[in-house]
Amino acid sequence: MSSRALMRWLRIVGSTTIVVALPMLVAEYVLSHHAMSFGRAELRHMATAYVEQADRIVGEGLTILRRLQAEGRTGCSLEDRQAYGTGAFNSSFVQQVGVADNRGILLCGEPMGSLASPVRLPSTTVSDPSIMLGVLTGANGEPQAVVSLRVDGERRLIARFSRQSIAIASGSPTFRRVSSVTVYLQDGSQWWHDSAAFGTPATADMIVERARSAELPLQVLVSAPPDAARELVAPLRRIAMVAAIFTGAFTLLTGIWLTWHKDEDQDEFTRAVRAQEFVPYYQPVMDLFTGELRGCELLVRWRRADGSMVPPGAFLPYAEATGAIREITRQLMAQSVEDLAELYAVNPQLKLSVNLTASHFDTSAILDEIRDIYDESGIAFSQLVFEVTEQHPLRDLDLARKIVGHMQALGAAVALDDAGTGHGVLTYLQKLGVDVLKIDKMFIDGIGIDVPSEKIIRSLVDLGHELGLGIIAEGVERQDQAEYLKGIGVAVCQGYLFSPALPAKAYIEYAAANRATMLANAEAAEAGEPIGAAA
Structure with a gap:
């Protein structure tokens, strides 16, 4: 051959x-x-x-x-x-x-x-x-x-x-x-x-x-x-x-x-992200003293194509571990504009809180997404509050501080979520320069039944007031919890006592009912009549 x-x-x-x-x-x-x-x-x-x-x-x-x-x-x-x-x-x-x-x-x-x-x-x-x-x-x-x-x-x-x-x-x-x-x-x-x-x-x-x-x-x-x-x-x-x-x-x-x-x-989760099956729900944030709606926190739910709902605890850890949470957050922010722009344009006092994860602070890309989505959208930058949780450590605190500063320069506020449950509330307060301190539900649950929890709440409230921060209590479910918080000077809270997280249509109706009640109360006060309860 x-x-x-x-x-x-x-x-x-x-x-x-x-x-x-x-x-x-x-x-x-x-x-x-x-x-x-x-x-x-x-x-x-x-x-x-x-x-x-x-x-x-x-x-x-x-x-x-x-x-x-x-x-x-x-x-x-x-x-x-x-x-x-x-x-x-x-x-x-x-x-x-x-x-x-x-x-x-x-x-x-x-x-x-x-x-x-x-x-x-x-x-x-x-x-x-x-x-x-x-x-x-x-x-x-x-x-x-x-x-x-x-x-x-x-x-x-x-x-x-x-x-x-x-x-x-x-x-x-x-x-x-x-x-x-x-x-x-x-x-x-x-x-x-x-x-x-x-x-x-x-x-x-x-x-x-x-x-x-x-x-x-x-x-x-x-x-x-x-x-x-x-x-x-x-x-x-x-x-x-x-x-x-x-x-x-x-x-x-x-x-x-x-x-x-x-x-x-691809797996079911990846298909769900591409199909935009993750939808925003909005939990009202209330003023304890006036009953007035202060705004809402944007939360995520997974609504499958067949209409069934998947609880957040079943997918959020996976979404954060795979990095898919960044795309989900972007979709939620974009949908919030479609849902709430008309309501927020005529109610400038309302706030919209958006949860961010530690990975959002690894690069400045989140700033571009915020500008692209909310600029001239009907929801002003001053109505936005971006929440960073204490439960997951930020990898680069110096970069995170710069990103927080750019958010604040736009007019948005930044909140420290889950305060007291994670990697050092004092370090984050010192380094990040946040505007709002959110007290975790874990401590609120202990009001009236757990003395250490009450001491932690008082310490966080005192610290927040010393630093001139806004204070929000999460997970308020009982009237005695609300009364206790009012007694120590906490004015703003959210939880099932007022409302669970709502789909967009229900939240807009909730806001309208609250607004009507507040106007009726104002008119009754002027006329010297009894004031009704807020929605």
């Missing part, structure tokens, strides 16, 4: 090898990527389902305890114990209802039966929250969740939940067969652990997803080996290999299709 013929043969063999191998490699990459994305989405769905089940279980227990408290059934009389037994019998999740003292000793409970063995709950004091969730060791040594409701300074009603009540069949059979699920409380105590992996050892590349409850101090961790995800695409992998072996040309076309399909077959 001549050298030229040999070279031509080698080129043909080489080209054919590439034509056959390249589609196989591309197919392997695309299918593996798709399998991992699908696997993570499946585990997130499983974790969210367990969180929702935990919310249902504890919610039912609290409903029973609150009803007993309202009926005065808080002792160990025959009538009280009959009421406890009825409450447990009629519940889908509660195994026993009773009353315990502050030492944690169960005074009585119904039904007794197998639960009659001595039970010791954690001891409590009057400074502990009125509602507490914990995990006990049951009679068989297995963990058992319990929720308690304080009756007075010496007793708490308790509801113990059936261990199996948290066990649900969530996710596809492929993942249930090999997944590990753990439900644990904020203090690290484990409510439920279920591993269906039959001894399969954990590996460093395990797929792990978490979900947190928005209402309870608990989270769920679900993990599965990556092979479970790869198993989903095993038939497709075999088909691709057969096609590549039998025809190079067909494999080449398949490789081109798979490369294109890679872009189209």
